[in-house]
Amino acid sequence: MKASVIVFPGSNCDRDIQVALRHSMGEEPQMVWHGDAEVPRSDLIVLPGGFSYGDYLRSGAIAANSPIMRDVVAKAGQGVPVLGICNGFQVLIESGLLPGALLRNAGMHFLCRDVGLRVENTGTVFTGHYEKGQIVTIPIAHHDGNYFADDATLERLEGEGRVAFRYCDSEGAAGEDANPNGSLNNIAGILNDGGSVLGMMPHPERLADPFLGGTDGKPMFDGLVEALS
Amino acid sequence: MKIIVKVTLKNGVLDPQGKAIRRALASLGFEGVEDVRQGKLIELDIAETDPEKARAAALDMCEKLLANTVIENYTVELA
Amino acid sequence: MKIIVKVTLKNGVLDPQGKAIRRALASLGFEGVEDVRQGKLIELDIAETDPEKARAAALDMCEKLLANTVIENYTVELA
Amino acid sequence: MTEMTPELIAEHGLTPEEYDRIVEALGGRAPNLTELGVFSVMWSEHCSYKSSRVWLKELHTTGAQVIQGPGENAGIIDIGDNQAVVFKMESHNHPSFIEPYQGAATGVGGIMRDVFTMGARPIANLNALRFGEPDHEKTRHLVSGVVEGIGGYGNCMGVPTVGGEVNFDASYNGNILVNAMCVGLAEADNIFYAAAGGVGNPVIYVGSRTGRDGIHGATMASAEFDDDSDEKRPTVQVGDPFAEKLLLEACLELMAGDAIIAIQDMGAAGLTSSSVEMADKGGVGFALDLDKVPQREANMTPYEMLLSESQERMLMVLKPGREDEARAIFEKWELNFAVVGVTTDTGRLVVSHQGEIVADMPLHALAHDAPIYERPWVPTPPPAALGAADVPAPDDIAGTLAQLVAAPDMASKRWVWEQYDHMVMGDTVQRPGGDAAVVRVHGTGKGLAMSVDVTPRYCKADPVMGGRQAIAECYRNITATGGQPLATTDCMNFGSPERPEIMGQFAGAVEGMAEACRVLDFPIVSGNVSFYNETKGEPILPTPAIGGVGLIPDIRHMMTAALKDEGDVLILIGEEHGHLGQSLYLREILGRADGAPPPVDLAAEKLNGGFVRALIWEGKINAAHDLSDGGLYVAAAEMAMAGNIGADLKTGEDDLPLHAALFGEDQARYLITAPSGGALDILVAAKKAGVPARLAGTVGGGELTVNGGLPISVQSLRNKHEHWLPDYMAG
């Protein structure tokens, strides 16, 4: 599998995702500069977390307009899987690859903590190594992760099984107590209509190494390698 | 030429910032604040001197960058 | 009663957001954008119906919460 | 030309005698306004250390592990494998009081520049915060702004903020303390220094443009607050963490090559102090052309440009002919790059503007001729010791524990550190909340343990003992995670040095710190002094914050404080005297602040610490926690809360009153756990080593009990411990 990680000037989880991919792939992903016009041939494109342009104006808005994103949008259109984590999710939203909006967290604070997630859709290249309904622990670290969409969009996402992950408690209940940021329907990650683009606020790459306190993020990368190799 | 762009959240879009401000105003003892919405005010200084062209450029900037038209409305005023 | 509060950075105060927007506009091909400053637009709906009292309350809210008077200026308009 | 009136001189924070020295330095002529401004900042307390220098010489700053001690942008220690750790702590107290978000944010930005200007990538941030009483009208707003500002800057930079301290005390009502520490990692053979060299080499300005930010910030930082301090507001600097992220990456990219002769961040006193330091350290002169300086505003005067504290800027001297290569890197990162001057052999700082020379000053005088004051000082009178018999016992021991774990200083600071990205960079192997944070050295199995400590109430009662204790506690915190303590940085926050009692506190703290550093081989390699932390004559508690770094050779042996397994045995290391003077119990429960602080036996610290560390490295224990505020009982409760499991705590054989045994704050102590089968061996080994150790109970159940009684559920303790701060902030 060939993977490309897009590096924006303010990306700061680029190395973290590079390490996680390297571990699962057994080789280096390609690091692609945002100013490039083209993503080299890839089986997977990853938009990492960080503050692509300081998160000024709106998180992800300026990055969504960078030269490389035109090609990312084109490649996504051809079916190349695209994974956006945290700021990457915000960029996917701003570039129109995923619907809805990510608003300021309901509590107004940046929040960095482990959260529980329920895996809702296992029929994708990203989630094949999870069980449906499985409860995993993955960290979040964001200021603007409050997922919003209008009723029609929300209904479509739910109806088409495009909610990939939902915030939940240790029993798997997706109630208000388990919602860290006010996201509608406790949505933590969504898919495009073909299931080939995933945006998620939690950081699977942060818990893919036992020394960091857990490995619940690792199946995502192992699964990608198996599905895309 | 100076242009003022106002970007506001569409009706029906949740406004967590507005909500937080409202809560904070209440806890400061301001009563009767029924709703608060927060938007952006963007002031542009542009070289263009023709008002029509300036307005057209600003509208284009809003569409392409300044506003997220999925959730936001915008207005453009020449100052 | 509806009140519009505009909060802008004082002159001379660095505006990292404005700077980033300006650069992004340039890279989108918008030429001649000489300066961009970003401020906040806050719309308040308050129960008060006396314009003078409403304005006084809004000014007080600005001082206490809505504006950071160390680096920001504000104006209040009744809509 | 502006006339040099006594008012103008006083406004610049200079005494008449200092002014006379300036005239002398200029060969008998009066300075112009620009020159006066430059001298005033260079000779301010903040830049010249004129009141503290004679004392700082007493600190212990050397050791085999030290690559660079105090005197550079940051200190540097060797951790083997050609890896060096670069770290420093700095205060941003006054700016944070005036504008908490930006003040704290730019404090973080400034300390990170100090670290990456030496060629290190920042890998962790910490901070020591002190606020006024929770009930004070400003406190909540200040806590909220400072925490957001620290997070806002560090999170955007992508450097994890992994630790710190947050305390509350009335003495900080009008003078909060915001001390930011940054730890970076460099290659030991590729470190960059500030000393410029050679003649005719280009002086380069990189980073953000210069605006009218923070002019007089450096003098403000040394000025006592009064009721008009609001007037000083427009001097606030605004940070742009995104610009700093670009600056970091661009600097590190250029540093991978060999084009740089010298580099220095522009911090306090901006272009002035960076030029003076670089030129003076290299023994050269600088000729600067201000017209070349990238400017954010029109019509800036030379005075403003030289004194501006706009953030995210650096000054470098390059090898001649390497400008284009450097320019390409900075332009790639969309940063300003300008050749603003040249090194000379004049030994002078000569500044031109619009074709005229606007300042011409001898560098040596700027850097070294600030008066050095041997301020009068009186030692703090030794407090009378307080016996346990003079301290009433509580009626409800377990209820008192619940009160203590929810006291503002003791309550969980989760609300704070969850606003910091403490995991980015993927190497945080021990997150905030434990004794020390541990960050893995990327790509290796080594870990760096870091902690920030000081107990100001001890320092107030007895500065010497308080200074010792701060170093000792930092040493213990690092040890408890399995770290070998290597070196420290300090941030000395005190009141006005012009008062003999305050100078006495300062002198005492330095003495205590120096002794402790020497005995523990835990030298100070960098630091900062912040004086004049007082409002209307009310000084803060003396607060010499200590930031320590230690090495865990193999993170598989890293230790945490959480109780682990049912049936594990608790062992207390260290002597028990039931010392209640200046204890948390006394302060929080009885509202008293009397007695002497607990004595610190440095030999015992070293012996006991070494013993615990060896147990950790040999894999013989399951948990370790240092004993400090609140003593044995609070320590046991913290371990229980962290592990979500109970324990039965046993007191010792000696006849200490129960409340003294439980709440006494005797030093050099640790509480550890071992599997029951291994406990005896540990006790035997301790005896052999001369380390006091005794069985102190067993792990298990959902309650914390003492000698089988006084049950309190761990869950209820957790609730109280976790809720105080979020509830307070929501209030």
Ligand SMILES: Nc1ncnc2c1ncn2[C@@H]1O[C@H](COP(=O)(O)OP(=O)(O)O)[C@@H](O)[C@H]1O
């Ligand atoms: N209390 C102290 N203990 C040890 N070193 C100190 C102390 N205060 C200042 N220093 C050292 O003095 C030098 C100058 O300090 P400072 O002016 O704060 O640095 P900078 O110019 O980087 O802001 C630094 O090397 C610093 O480490």
Ligand SMILES: [Mg+2]
């Ligand atoms: Mg420095």
